Amino acid sequence: MAHFTKATSVHDWLNQRLGIDTVRRVMATEYWIPKNINFLWAMGMVLAITFALLLVSGIFLLMYYQPNVNTAFDSVNYTIMREVDFGWLWRHVHGVAASVVFLVIYIHMFTGIYYGSYKKGRELIWISGMLLFVTFSAEAFSGYMLPWGQMSYWAGMVITNLFSLGGLHADGLVEWIRGDYVPAQAFLNRFFMLHVLLLPLAIMGVIGLHFGALRIPHVNNQDGEELDFEAEAAKYKAGDKKHSKVIAFANDFMSKDMFVVGIFLIFFFYLVFFHYDFAMDPVNFDPADGLKTPEHIYPEWYFLWSYEILRPFSTNVGLMAFGFAQVIFFLLPFLDRSPNAVPASRRGLFFIWFWAMLIDMIVLTSMGKVPPIEPYGSIGFYAALTFIGLWIALPIITMLEKKA
């Protein structure tokens, strides 16, 4: 049995039982972060804080929301918005955070792509990050069902229909997912369960994996330089902080991190208080009606690029292109054949690839929002082809880079 002595303080009492000093050292004071980074390295913390905002606002919404096809719409638009004190605050925080979290996820992803932070031992960080993107997408979609407005209903109809897998006509699978022939009570109830329990649990689990995957390879830096973390840490601990290339996660790095978070939160609460409408589609303020499709259906902005890859093709080809778009980012560490883990600006053709991909995704996003008429249809079609073409080109241009 372990030997315990009479505690000299509360800290000592806890330390003997939980080893809090060790935990603090491992997690904070001796977790090393390179100095050579910029504000883009704070996006992880911005995401963690946004997730916390979603969780807290969600808890308060959950106290009044009713997952019933007859009462769901009013429980959101009447009870929460008009009766509950500050109910509007939780709803607007939740809605704005759900939208903004994707903006930050995209910034976080493209930062990783630009700096090559998905290779040389960092593959699992990328893959777990993509898993988070997928689980966040499912979380956003299931949450969008809950107010049971017109957009909720018809997005639910269209997205679950994707599972009929086009020419395979797997209508049984679609009915199984919905628990009915059309989205109805069973559908609303199970998506409610997914949104408030199963998917948040999965997200928290994958966040743990994401952080864990970061621990051994450490955070990348602006030059993709391979650091000897032990040697640099030894310098830091010996007091030579000036010449050490690393700083401690806490309090050194956290103080900078929280500064960026502070700036972000000013922007965030500006949106919550003055521009929450961008996250609230007017069509969704009409109650769900299974016999009336809205004039123009479009997903939330963060799904538009993949929606636009689905849209210009015939059903089966569109589904295949859509499926391609969903999984291809997972394979980035393996499709990039170059061993160079340096910023894209020093990688020749890859630099062009990076900006072409970013611009193409912005074009796809804007075309996904407009009705499917000319010339938008054609622009969307070529942008979708460009997306697929860029991914096919990636292994080739990165292999050429290896020879150079």
Add this chain to the structure above:
Amino acid sequence: MKNGRRGFMGKAFGAVAGVGAVASLYAMKKSWDPLPSVRSAGFTTLDMSAYKENELVVEKWRGKPIFVLKKTAEMIAKQNEADKARDVLVNGEHYMVCIGLCTHLGCIPGYDPKGESFLCACHGGMYDFTGMVTKAPPPRGLDIPPFKIDGNKLVLGEEGPEYKKMKETGITL
């Protein structure tokens, strides 16, 4: 001997756990199935004498919209063989009876009585007055629900001989 017993215990534990896991997955799958009450709520009877020519009426069957369009004499004259095979004939009158969900991704197309055509606003698919596709992306014409002709009435959800024939010849799914 000892290892043999350990191995046996391990395999026995694994087998029991495996059976339990498969059984619970089966229960989970079945719990997601549509309820019997949902499955059985599903016959709609339409009185076909009430419809007017070239006026689309949207009925409801199993929560889905059903398009009923009584065809005009001009429409009937315009039809080719494939179109005629989709006709539902009740008391000598010609009707289009279709599930009003776009076969692409399930939006409800809108009817334009002047153009005698349907347009799906979601992805721009178009159908003519017989429910056949005239513009992609829909992969096939509007589906025809199971029906049975009963004098002046049409029962949706039951499979009559006319419907079975359509299904066999691949006119509808």
